[in-house]
Amino acid sequence: MTEGTLSEALPDGGRLGAARAVYGRIFRALQDSLSRLESGEETAAEARHRQDLFRAHIKQLQSVFEIEGSIDTLGNTIAAGRIDLEAARNEIRDRLARLRERIAGRGVSGQPE
Secondary structure, X not given: XXXXXXXXXXXXXXXXXXXXXXXXXXXXXHHHHHHHHHHOOOOHHHHHHHHHHHHHHHHHHHXXXXXXXXXXXXXXXXXXXXXXXXXXXXXXXXXXXXXXXXXXXOOOOOOXX
């Protein structure tokens, strides 16, 4: 399962996509603000707004990391709980082989009398 499909399959996958979208909008707004600062077109109000954007940027980035962490934890839990199908097949084959040996050792044909 790829990272994208894992996040979509898990309950927090929708939250992660929304959090990343919000982060992207804040990041672009912060970039625009920094461009105005570099060009010398910034007012005092825009400088205060950039500080607010920076705080929002950090907060949203932390949210994205927390959601990703919860998805990783949940994904690991789900993966650990999965049945190893190949191991299950091998176990069934081994048990059937032992059963056949036991039946053959008793001289039982396997046919009802």
